[in-house]
Amino acid sequence: MQLAAGLKAAGKMNGESDELRDRSISLERKTDLVLSCLEAGNAVVLLDEPDRWGARSDTTGHFAERAELVVDALLGEAEVTRVFTGPAPVATRAAKKCKLPDEASGERFLKDEEQWGPLAKVAASCVNDPATHGMTALELRLLVAAHAVGAEIAQELSMSRRDRADALLSFLRSSRRRSALGAVWRQLATVRGVFGADLLDELGSGLDEADSDILRFCLLLDTRDGWMMHENLRADARRNYGPRDDPKLTSRLTDYYDSITEQLDSTGSAAALIALMDTAYYAASACRTDVVEKRGCFVEQLDLLGKMLSLEEQDYQAAVDVFELALSLDNDDDYAAHYIGFNLDRLGRAPDKAEAHYRLAIDLNAQHVWWRSRLISFLAERGQLTQARREWNDALDSVLPPDGTSDVALYETLHGWVTATLLRLGELRFARAIMHGVPEEVVERSPMIRELQARLRAFEIADTEGVYVPANLLRDGWWKAPALLQARIGTDGSLRLRRWLACRIEAIDDDHVELRVADVTPGAPAPRYGRTRVDVADFNRWSRDDDISALSVGRFVEIGLYSTEDGQQPTRLLRVHTHEPVGADAPVLAAPLDRWHQELAGSLS
Amino acid sequence: VIAGTTLADGHLSIVVFGPGYGESVAVRGPDGRWLVVDSLREPGSERNPALELLRIFEAAPELLVLTHDHEDHANGFADLIQRQLPATSRVGCVPANMPPSEDPLTHPDAGAALRRGRVRLALSAIQARWDTEPGSRWLLKADEQAPLGSVDIHLLSPRDALIGKARVARNQLSAAVLLIWGEVKVVLGADLPSAEWNRVDESIELSDHRLFKVAHHGSRRSQHRRLTPAAGSGAVWILAPWTKAGRHLPRLADNEDLDLLLREVDRVEMTSSPDAELGSACPSCACRAIAPRRSLHLWRR
Numbered sequence: 001m002q003l004a005a006g007l008k009a010a011g012k013m014n015g016e017s018d019e020l021r022d023r024s025i026s027l028e029r030k031t032d033l034v035l036s037c038l039e040a041g042n043a044v045v046l047l048d049e050p051d052r053w054g055a056r057s058d059t060t061g062h063f064a065e066r067a068e069l070v071v072d073a074l075l076g077e078a079e080v081t082r083v084f085t086g087p088a089p090v091a092t093r094a095a096k097k098c099k100l101p102d103e104a105s106g107e108r109f110l111k112d113e114e115q116w117g118p119l120a121k122v123a124a125s126c127v128n129d130p131a132t133h134g135m136t137a138l139e140l141r142l143l144v145a146a147h148a149v150g151a152e153i154a155q156e157l158s159m160s161r162r163d164r165a166d167a168l169l170s171f172l173r174s175s176r177r178r179s180a181l182g183a184v185w186r187q188l189a190t191v192r193g194v195f196g197a198d199l200l201d202e203l204g205s206g207l208d209e210a211d212s213d214i215l216r217f218c219l220l221l222d223t224r225d226g227w228m229m230h231e232n233l234r235a236d237a238r239r240n241y242g243p244r245d246d247p248k249l250t251s252r253l254t255d256y257y258d259s260i261t262e263q264l265d266s267t268g269s270a271a272a273l274i275a276l277m278d279t280a281y282y283a284a285s286a287c288r289t290d291v292v293e294k295r296g297c298f299v300e301q302l303d304l305l306g307k308m309l310s311l312e313e314q315d316y317q318a319a320v321d322v323f324e325l326a327l328s329l330d331n332d333d334d335y336a337a338h339y340i341g342f343n344l345d346r347l348g349r350a351p352d353k354a355e356a357h358y359r360l361a362i363d364l365n366a367q368h369v370w371w372r373s374r375l376i377s378f379l380a381e382r383g384q385l386t387q388a389r390r391e392w393n394d395a396l397d398s399v400l401p402p403d404g405t406s407d408v409a410l411y412e413t414l415h416g417w418v419t420a421t422l423l424r425l426g427e428l429r430f431a432r433a434i435m436h437g438v439p440e441e442v443v444e445r446s447p448m449i450r451e452l453q454a455r456l457r458a459f460e461i462a463d464t465e466g467v468y469v470p471a472n473l474l475r476d477g478w479w480k481a482p483a484l485l486q487a488r489i490g491t492d493g494s495l496r497l498r499r500w501l502a503c504r505i506e507a508i509d510d511d512h513v514e515l516r517v518a519d520v521t522p523g524a525p526a527p528r529y530g531r532t533r534v535d536v537a538d539f540n541r542w543s544r545d546d547d548i549s550a551l552s553v554g555r556f557v558e559i560g561l562y563s564t565e566d567g568q569q570p571t572r573l574l575r576v577h578t579h580e581p582v583g584a585d586a587p588v589l590a591a592p593l594d595r596w597h598q599e600l601a602g603s604l605s
Numbered sequence: 606v607i608a609g610t611t612l613a614d615g616h617l618s619i620v621v622f623g624p625g626y627g628e629s630v631a632v633r634g635p636d637g638r639w640l641v642v643d644s645l646r647e648p649g650s651e652r653n654p655a656l657e658l659l660r661i662f663e664a665a666p667e668l669l670v671l672t673h674d675h676e677d678h679a680n681g682f683a684d685l686i687q688r689q690l691p692a693t694s695r696v697g698c699v700p701a702n703m704p705p706s707e708d709p710l711t712h713p714d715a716g717a718a719l720r721r722g723r724v725r726l727a728l729s730a731i732q733a734r735w736d737t738e739p740g741s742r743w744l745l746k747a748d749e750q751a752p753l754g755s756v757d758i759h760l761l762s763p764r765d766a767l768i769g770k771a772r773v774a775r776n777q778l779s780a781a782v783l784l785i786w787g788e789v790k791v792v793l794g795a796d797l798p799s800a801e802w803n804r805v806d807e808s809i810e811l812s813d814h815r816l817f818k819v820a821h822h823g824s825r826r827s828q829h830r831r832l833t834p835a836a837g838s839g840a841v842w843i844l845a846p847w848t849k850a851g852r853h854l855p856r857l858a859d860n861e862d863l864d865l866l867l868r869e870v871d872r873v874e875m876t877s878s879p880d881a882e883l884g885s886a887c888p889s890c891a892c893r894a895i896a897p898r899r900s901l902h903l904w905r906r
Binding site: 351352380381382383384385386420423424425426427428429455458459461462463464466467470471472474504516531554556577579580581582583584586587589592593594596597599600 | 648649651674676680683684686687698700701706708709710711712713714715716717718719720721722723725726727728729730731732733736737849852
């Protein structure tokens with residue numbers, strides 16, 4: 001839209017701009033349209049740090065993909081002259097490299113009283129700081145701001161070569177006296193583009209005069225069209241902070257841009273369209289379906305709204321509704337198709353429809369590994385293992401290159417997530433076959449895959465030998481040494497471990513503890529398995545940890561039998577394993593396990 | 606064992622699987638229709654013997670029954686549902702009593718996580734079948750009936766009053782099945798405990814059965830006098846032992862499990878050895894232990 005606005009202002013785009021407003025036309029088509037106008041208009045395109053657009057932009061993954069599509073088209077396809085700042089993008093041919101001359105010093109800039117207003121004296125005092133030599137205008141602004149807030153941070157910004165904006169923001173946020181300024185900086189960083197004085201006054205209303213001056217004269221730019229924050233300052237502030245972190249602000253920005261849209265709507269200008277885009281962006285981020293419905297949205301914005309409704313609001317049915325609208329506008333929107341399936345799956349509703357949309361997404365984009373992975377998991381979770389295996393083989397044929405790959409992300413997305421689903425269903429045979437297909441170099445580089453291999457092995461041992469120790473210890477040869485018991489005890493280490501029992505508590509009553517036992521004698525080829533009963537009094541007397549009143553069925557303990565070298569002083573010692581979750585690197589559980597058999601599983605709950 | 610065997614029409618054929626963990630019963634009616642009750646996969650190899658049996662006889666069951674939601678009866682049930690069931694088939698399930706879900710991948714007890722996951726898989730497969738073929742839906746409870754050709758299938762349990770109630774043990778909800786073919790009665794006891802046998806409709810005569818799949822691996826807590834066959838009836842009792850996790854059913858001690866069963870019938874057939882000692886001391890009994898009461902006692906001494 002910004003390109004289109006520039007083209008229109010230069011008289012290089014006329015009726016074509018109407019097509020850009022048409023939400024039934026795909027982004028690819030719109031990109032082609034803009035590119036053709038650029039080429040016909042013999043335009044020069046300036047891209048400011050294109051490597052920061054896609055994945056590093058402030059948008060969600062989905063928007064980042066779309067941004068990359070446009071940037072890639074500009075870099076790779078358009079027959080136009082391109083100028084870009086920052087590192088040369090991979091997609092470009094050999095580029096002529098230019099370096100803009102530095103000012104010898106920032107003296108002239110720092111002495112510009114009109115530029116600095118009430119901070120003019122502070123700015124002027126920086127002139128003699130040798131660190132200002134070679135600094136950019138933005139770095140000089142940050143330095144002046146630092147001098148205004150404190151000598152310590154000013155010195156750090158002078159001396160340090162690390163990201164000065166990041167350093168200043170960190171200082172402000174941790175400073176008791178200046179934290180309000182840090183907070184407003186972050187808030188304003190979520191505002192895209194230019195904004196008016198009214199919004200600045202509103203968000204900055206809690207600042208004292210000194211902070212307000214720093215904000216207005218150092219951190220913000222007063223442009224012809226309004227206030228704005230330098231993109232680098234925004235990027236640093238947004239690193240761990242986005243629209244979803246402050247829903248109230250995001251909703252406020254929705255109203256703010258909506259009112260601008262209202263004012264400009266009748267003009268039909270590019271500015272009106274950009275305001276509409278911003279409105280839709282914030283409305284989607286804030287899940288403001290009222291505004292989305294009123295203004296209408298492009299498919300990408302609907303997709304974002306659907307994502308936010310699903311991820312943030314857990315309103316899966318509303319997400320389905322929004323994705324259905326997106327799909328009705330763009331029949332090729334595989335993202336919307338997939339997430340209709342996903343949200344129905346999450347709800348445990350309309351399985352036929354969910355499966356149909358999972359399959360439609362694959363039809364539209366057969367190479368998308370996640371689409372494949374989710375369909376296979378869905379089929380497995382529905383108990384349809386035959387179909388799941390069929391889809392698995394099809395996925396391998398489609399997404400794995402014939403000459404192999406060591407792409408960790410691919411294996412984690414496909415092999416990892418599907419295996420996690422199968423293990424959660426106790427389907428070891430299928431899971432084993434999948435894990436065998438992961439190259440060793442991927443295993444070495446992927447904690448997730450290694451974790452799943454460990455869980456698989458633990459389940460296999462549980463299936464064949466039973467379980468006597470917690471899952472994190474259940475590996476081949478687990479019984480060769482106790483995890484908690486020491487080899488020797490006693491003040492002089494005179495008592496040696498002669499034999500030990502790995503136990504699971506099976507039942508507890510007032511008098512006895514019933515244990516399932518693996519009885520291990522050092523040097524024996526394998527444990528002997530059985531059950532035993534222990535008096536509660538003995539259990540408590542032997543325990544170095546909790547007594548039985550603090551334990552429950554399913555907990556694991558070790559009992560050691562010690563004696564001296566000549567068999568004297570027989571002593572028993574009991575240690576209790578902690579009851580901690582395992583599998584920290586496994587894929588997280590994304591949906592309730594019982595959603596596809598709620599009727600059967602939930603009838604008694 | 607099965608390959609090469611012919612199952613003749615006009616006979617009621619019953620195959621009970623139980624390798625020491627899990628049990629599954631395949632029934633071929635006299636007119637070639639099949640019923641499978643419960644499912645197992647052999648630990649380690651994960652072979653599903655009922656499924657293999659169906660493949661050998663190129664059969665697809667008309668009736669599938671999951672008696673209750675314990676893994677030793679549910680593991681592999683999804684495989685059976687995937688066995689291209691006829692459109693008219695019915696899949697029966699008792700309402701489960703699943704505890705709240707925990708993520709099996711992070712659960713510190715791998716055994717419990719594995720078992721629960723497998724039950725979930727079976728229930729999901731059943732629900733999916735019910736969704737795609739609504740006619741297959743069969744919520745099991747006492748007094749329900751279904752035909753298997755000329756064989757009538759009667760459900761003896763679970764009682765209606767238990768369904769939907771909290772704090773009901775899953776074995777209490779298990780579906781015991783009575784097959785009636787003319788004069789012939791077969792009782793498949795699931796894991797129904799003694800107290801629930803006591804509540805089975807008294808008008809149904811059970812003592813005249815020809816075959817009884819002993820309830821709950823022969824445990825003492827599942828035995829009941831109503832199942833005592835008439836003297837000289839020649840009733841065959843068969844049980845699937847449990848030998849996993851240090852717990853052995855039936856117990857072999859005097860006045861316990863198997864000993865009590867042998868007071869009711871002269872012999873009990875077992876699908877595998879009830880414990881390692883018996884198996885190793887008597888190799889010929891390793892897969893099919895025929896244990897006459899007197900010899901068992903002698904042998905044990």
